[in-house]
Amino acid sequence: MNENTLEILQMNALQLLGIQLEGYDMSDIKGISTHIKTPFTNTARKQFKNELKHFIVHMNSNKIYHYSNSFDVNFLIFKFKKNKQIYIIGPYMEQRPNERRCNELLQRANIKISKLSILKQYLLSIPLCHHVKAQKMCRLAIRFLKNRNVVYETVKIDFKFHSTIEVLAESRVQMEYTLQEIEQRYNLENQLLTAIENGNVTEALSILNEMNVSVSGLRRVKDDISNEQYKAFLINTLCRKAGEKAGISLIHIDEMSERYAGIIDQTMDGEMLDEVIHAIVKEYAERAMKTKANAYSPKVSKVIQYIERNLDNQLTLKELASHVDLAPSYLSRIFNQEIHKSISQYIIELRVKKARDLIARTKMTVAEVASYVGFKEQSYFTQCFKKQYGMPPLKYRT
Numbered sequence: 001m002n003e004n005t006l007e008i009l010q011m012n013a014l015q016l017l018g019i020q021l022e023g024y025d026m027s028d029i030k031g032i033s034t035h036i037k038t039p040f041t042n043t044a045r046k047q048f049k050n051e052l053k054h055f056i057v058h059m060n061s062n063k064i065y066h067y068s069n070s071f072d073v074n075f076l077i078f079k080f081k082k083n084k085q086i087y088i089i090g091p092y093m094e095q096r097p098n099e100r101r102c103n104e105l106l107q108r109a110n111i112k113i114s115k116l117s118i119l120k121q122y123l124l125s126i127p128l129c130h131h132v133k134a135q136k137m138c139r140l141a142i143r144f145l146k147n148r149n150v151v152y153e154t155v156k157i158d159f160k161f162h163s164t165i166e167v168l169a170e171s172r173v174q175m176e177y178t179l180q181e182i183e184q185r186y187n188l189e190n191q192l193l194t195a196i197e198n199g200n201v202t203e204a205l206s207i208l209n210e211m212n213v214s215v216s217g218l219r220r221v222k223d224d225i226s227n228e229q230y231k232a233f234l235i236n237t238l239c240r241k242a243g244e245k246a247g248i249s250l251i252h253i254d255e256m257s258e259r260y261a262g263i264i265d266q267t268m269d270g271e272m273l274d275e276v277i278h279a280i281v282k283e284y285a286e287r288a289m290k291t292k293a294n295a296y297s298p299k300v301s302k303v304i305q306y307i308e309r310n311l312d313n314q315l316t317l318k319e320l321a322s323h324v325d326l327a328p329s330y331l332s333r334i335f336n337q338e339i340h341k342s343i344s345q346y347i348i349e350l351r352v353k354k355a356r357d358l359i360a361r362t363k364m365t366v367a368e369v370a371s372y373v374g375f376k377e378q379s380y381f382t383q384c385f386k387k388q389y390g391m392p393p394l395k396y397r398t
Contacts, residue, residue, distance in 0.1 A: 009141050014209050017137060018127040019092045026056055026084045035088050036067065036075055039122050040111060051159055056086060064138055064154045070109040071119065072097065073126050076138040076154075080146055087145065089138050092129035183363050185211070189238065190361030192281070196242035198354060199289030200308055201282060208235075208281050212274070228273040232264040235277050239284040246288035256283060299324045300338050303331065307347055311354065312374040315347055351375065352388045359393050366393045 006023060013021040024031045033043045033052055042048060059065065059079040067075045075090035097105065102119055106112070111119075135154065143149050188211045195204035240257045244250070260280050267273050289305060296304065306323050307315060320343065321328040335343050351373040358369045370381035385393050 005144050009144060012140075013089065013137050017092075017129050017133055018212060019090060019129050019134060019137070021087065021089050021137070021141060024086045024088070026079075026086055028086075029053060029056075032056070032086060032088070036069070036091075038069060038071060038073070039118050040109065040115070055157070055159070059086075062150075062152055064135070064142075064152045066154050066156050067159065068156070069159075071105050071123060073123070074131065074134065076134055078138065078142060078152065087141060089134055089141065091126050092134055093123070093126045094128070094131055096128065097123060187362040187364060191358065193238060193242045193245075194354060194357040194361065196239055196281065196285045196288060197246045197357070198308055199246065199285055199292055199305070200311075201285040201289065202309060204281050204285040205278065208278065225268055225270065225273075228270050229264055229267070232267075232273050232277050232280070233261065236260050236264065236280055239280055243284045243288060246291060248284075248287050248291050252287060256280075256287070296338050297334070299326060299331070300335055303335065303343075304346075307343075307350065311347075311351060312372065314374070314376075317343055347374075348384055349388060352381075352384050355381065355385065355393070356389060356396065359397050369393070 006021075010021045013019050020035075022035060024035070029049060029052060030043075033041075033048070037043050056079075059077075061079045061081040063078070065077040067077060069075075073091045073093055075088055077086065077088050079086055102116060102123070103113060106115060106119060139151060142152060188207055192204060192207045192211065195207055236257060240253055243253045243256070260276065263276055264273070267276055289308070292301075292304065292308075295301075302324050303320050306320060317328045317332060321331045324331065326334075332343060335346070339346055341349070355369045355373045355375075358364055358372065359366070362369075364372065366382070367378050370378045373381075375381035375384075382392050385396070389396055
């Protein structure tokens, strides 16, 4: 199975339906349990692990399993025995429950009514998707991942993870789950700001897709269109601040911001508003990229843009020279003349600068940040960070 096939399917599931498609090794019980758990699931319980292991081992490779948990959240699961993989589509809900239904769900799961706010936070993070569409996506995944054009039977399953109050996760764990959901949203928001500021168009749009899933059920106002407009205005404001930090002309920023504010105000269709948000992020990121590029010659600008787009990869002088059709030695010389530093030094400093923004704006660990910006070893990242900013990453954060 080609990894590119899975990535394309994941992108389609996310962009067309707003839902996840993930693959796990059959032995990855922790990963699978994390994917399907709720704030109330006690994943450390022996019964939970045994029941999940038993299900995975005895799954039929020629069936699709439909798991609907105690809160009407759905997952479609299938097995690729040859590759020892389990694939999960979801979570998703067919409709958002009202207050009364949320209370009924808590009672059905033997959970105290005082946990209503935690349940609401969980359900707001679940995207809406019609079950028939999710099934079609599942069958498409089977067709291309297994290279088999067959229609598998769909079988309903129930793990019964919430049968009694004694098997629920501790209150502390429930609250931590809620806080993690909130932190994740703010982390993505700040990563989006960093990507736009650095002119990384592809990365910014990818993060926007993740944000759309994470806030799929989040409501600030009662009316659906007004809620979508609220999100669009918020993105416009965030992009404006990122553009300012990127050095975009204030005149251009004001023109873009005013133009998009007018478009948002006049758009009364949810799908059209999604397209507007996509256009806002794309234009601001592209303008930031052009602003940076204008300071240097075309060849050097092209190299800088390539470096910024591929910062998390292992970049070589030969690869960069090939990208602009120059001899490596000549590229190295003109880069030094214009930037006043070597290409390797520029890459390290750019990685550390991007890491600094993530350290300051997100709750990502130092190890996660180091890997995210392209450092193989955390110790070397810390050493470079300290050299550039006079202190280690954690001290900089505090």
